[in-house]
Amino acid sequence: xxxxxxxxxxxxxxxxxxxxxxxxxxxxxxxxxxxxxxxxxxxxxxxxxxxxxxxxxxxxxxxxxxxxxxxxxxxxxxxxxxxxxxxxxxxxxxxxxxxxxxxxxxxxxxxxxxxxxxxxxxxxxxxxxxxxxxxxxxxxxxxxxxxxxxxxxxxxxxxxxxxxxxxxxxxxxxxxxxxxxxxxxxxxxxxxxxxxxxxxxxxxxxxxxxxxxxxxxxxxxxxxxxxxxxxxxxxxxxxxxxxxx
Amino acid sequence: xxxxxxxxxxxxxxxxxxxxxxxxxxxxxxxxxxxxxxxxxxxxxxxxxxxxxxxxxxxxxxxxxxxxxxxxxxxxxxxxxxxxxxxxxxxxxxxxxxxxxxxxxxxxxxxxxxxxxxxxxxxxxxxxxxxxxxxxxxxxxxxxxxxxxxxxxxxxxxxxxxxxxxxxxxxxxxxxxxxxxxxxxxxxxxxxxxxxxxxxxxxxxxxxxxxxxxxxxxxxxxxxxxxxxxxxxxxxxxxxxxxxxx
Numbered sequence: 001x002x003x004x005x006x007x008x009x010x011x012x013x014x015x016x017x018x019x020x021x022x023x024x025x026x027x028x029x030x031x032x033x034x035x036x037x038x039x040x041x042x043x044x045x046x047x048x049x050x051x052x053x054x055x056x057x058x059x060x061x062x063x064x065x066x067x068x069x070x071x072x073x074x075x076x077x078x079x080x081x082x083x084x085x086x087x088x089x090x091x092x093x094x095x096x097x098x099x100x101x102x103x104x105x106x107x108x109x110x111x112x113x114x115x116x117x118x119x120x121x122x123x124x125x126x127x128x129x130x131x132x133x134x135x136x137x138x139x140x141x142x143x144x145x146x147x148x149x150x151x152x153x154x155x156x157x158x159x160x161x162x163x164x165x166x167x168x169x170x171x172x173x174x175x176x177x178x179x180x181x182x183x184x185x186x187x188x189x190x191x192x193x194x195x196x197x198x199x200x201x202x203x204x205x206x207x208x209x210x211x212x213x214x215x216x217x218x219x220x221x222x223x224x225x226x227x228x229x230x231x232x233x234x235x236x237x238x239x240x241x242x243x244x245x
Numbered sequence: 246x247x248x249x250x251x252x253x254x255x256x257x258x259x260x261x262x263x264x265x266x267x268x269x270x271x272x273x274x275x276x277x278x279x280x281x282x283x284x285x286x287x288x289x290x291x292x293x294x295x296x297x298x299x300x301x302x303x304x305x306x307x308x309x310x311x312x313x314x315x316x317x318x319x320x321x322x323x324x325x326x327x328x329x330x331x332x333x334x335x336x337x338x339x340x341x342x343x344x345x346x347x348x349x350x351x352x353x354x355x356x357x358x359x360x361x362x363x364x365x366x367x368x369x370x371x372x373x374x375x376x377x378x379x380x381x382x383x384x385x386x387x388x389x390x391x392x393x394x395x396x397x398x399x400x401x402x403x404x405x406x407x408x409x410x411x412x413x414x415x416x417x418x419x420x421x422x423x424x425x426x427x428x429x430x431x432x433x434x435x436x437x438x439x440x441x442x443x444x445x446x447x448x449x450x451x452x453x454x455x456x457x458x459x460x461x462x463x464x465x466x467x468x469x470x471x472x473x474x475x476x477x478x479x480x481x482x483x484x485x486x487x488x489x490x491x
Contacts, residue, residue: 026350118295119333123347123399124323126315 010206013128017136017202020129030134038100038135038201039142046146049095050153053087054079055161057154062167075168076176079158084185085245088150090237093196096143097229101204104135105225108208109218117209132205136198143197144190151189188244195236200229246271247292247403247435252301254287261287265301265461267454271402274429274436276446278481279456285439286330288456289405292437293325294318306402323351326396326434330408332388334380334395340367341376344395351399366394369431370424386417393424397432404428406438410445422448443485455481 020026061075108131111117120127155177162168207225211217246269253263261284269275277285290296292303294310302309310321334343344363348354354362367373370390375383383391389409396404406425410418422445429436429449438449446453446467453470455463457477463470470478 114331114336115329115333116335118290119327119329119335121295121319122293122322122325122327124319124351126319 009210010203013132013206013209014202016128017132017205020126021133021137023126023129023133026126026129027134027137030130031137034134034138035142037103038138039145042096042099042142042146043149045095045099046092046149047153049092050083050088050150051157051160053091053150054083054154054157054159057082057087058158058161058168058173059165062162062165071176072168072172073176073179075162076158076173077180078176079173080155080177081180081185083154083158084151084181084189086237088147088154089189089192089196090233092146092150093143093193093200093233094230096146096196097200097226097233100139101200101225101229102222104201104204105208105211105222106218108132108205109211109221112209112211113214113218128209132202132209135205136201139197139201140194141197143193143200147189147193151186188240191244192237192240195240196233199232199236203229203232246304246306247437248304249288249292250302250304252288252291252303253299254284254291254296255299260459262456262459262461263300265456267461267464269435269437269452271435272429272433273451274425274438274449275452275454276438276440276450277454277456278441278443278446279462280481281441283456284459285441285456286407289407289437289439292405293322293327323399324402326393326399326401326404328389328392328396328404328406328409330411332392334383334388334391336380338380339376340372340378340380340383340391343380343391344398346395347399362398363394366398367391369397369427370394371420386413386420389413389417389421390424393421393428397428397434400432401434403435403437406436406440408440408442409438410440410442415444418442418445419448421445425449441485443482457481 057079058075061078065075111131117127117131120130159170159173162173163170204225207221207228211221248268250266252265254261265288277288279285287296291298297311302311305321308321310318313321335346338346341363344366345359348359348362364373364376367376370393372387372390372394375387375391380388380391409421409425413421425436425438426449428434436449438445440446450467452464452466454461455478463473463475463478465473473479
């Protein structure tokens, strides 16, 4: 019953956000700020995540496929496909659920419990348009951009790890990556990040917007936002794979 | 004029109050008093439709605010200034920008006009020198005054004060009371003050609404309150350590 109530409130918030999305003048300034916070500010952690994901993937693939009968280019193919189809999107999103989701939930939660959202409404603002719409739009726009960063860094990290560890020469790695490169994999990655961006920002906005109970309440809403975002990202990942692959 | 008619509110099974009716005439200051948790702030949030009642209506200048669509509600809310209990200043921007905030979004004023209006509002609350301060640098009393400056910057018809003197030392509380009187007299604003501070009530109120036992237990002028023999009201006043009758 409680889950249904929550779902109803979440759907209602999304409906209000959709209706408010036409009030561009209300959220224009916030949108640019959020694009920077969600996108630009997340670049360092995404670079780090991408490099290490690609590196580990290469070293583990080399370890598992250590055979004279398997060409080294296979490692490049496995690493590049895994990164483009799955890892760049999912690992990055799980990291972003912690970074972006927690920030969004904490910001809105604090604004709720300190009556700043009530103050906005009292002045005649549409608080959903002002606070929720720009954050969700920033997630939808910037997550696919971060996917490019994660993919490039993942492939670069994989290539570098193969070279420095002496397991896969760069030429073999690139040959494998090119041989099994399908543009659809990249499109699929973009679709995933578009969906994950929406899930993480909307769930976090919901949890923050309806936070209650002071500092403890904000803490709970932030934790719930992060955990729920991760669960829904994994669930959406499965559904998208089943539908689109 | 604000007319509150037969208002009832519950949260789940918990009845906050019912059968609440009274009227606030233009230019007067009405204090809503009652024990902590009796639903004073909840009533305040019904007046500008931040909360919706289970039954009853709030008529503002002839319009039932709860029957309006959201766009019209928001337009009507611009007639109100609200000073929240914790001031509700936006902590991501400084004092000047907090006060300028409604002007930037709801008017087409130039930067020069905005500066003039913000400084005028800050002057009303004697805080011109704090314009460039971050909100985290402000004391409790200063935060209240900045909140008040923000509340009046659009020159509202009504101001609602939610516990304006709570958590303040007596001297600062007196300053806030003087400001409330100043706003009412200088700017000809109708004021609604939620408080349990009887000293504040005596300083600022023309009329008093007493919430008790989940209803509006008593409503009348300040003079009538002093003469009232209603036991609950007198108990509340006596407990507030202000011997009005004496």
